[in-house]
Amino acid sequence: MTGVFDYAPSDTTAVMSRAIRRAVALIESSFAQPVSLATLAATAGLSVSRFATLFRKEVGISPHRYVCMVRIRHAKRLLRDGVPPCEVAAEVGFFDQSHLGRHFRRAVGVTPGHFTSCPSREEAA
Known part of the structure; x- marks a missing residue:
């Protein structure tokens, strides 16, 4: 079965903005801890709504699914x-x-x- 969960972050790091790369790095390093959308947005230096929109656009899935x-x-x-x-x-x-x-x-x-x-x-x- 292939799908969203076969996604490899290194495939698109060249097209991700620095802000989204910072959020992805935070997720990758602390995936076992609860991480809020507000924390990810702050890490990226964006508002929550702008972060969610940009993350989905650049990564292809929502932050929660990621x-x-x-x-x-x-x-x-x-x-x-x-x-x-x-x-x-x-x-x-x-x-x-x-x-x-x-x-x-x-x-x-x-x-x-x-x-x-x-x-x-x-x-x-």
């Missing part, structure tokens, strides 16, 4: 390493395992449990 995508990317890595889903959820910033499961299934197409049990995890990704 944060979820980064969390899912890290969750996949941890699951491949054998970390139990309940620990992965807390490690990457989801509220609980159910929250991880909903976002993971929406992004990857399978549950975290199926992802870990699949012999070829790349096929499930």
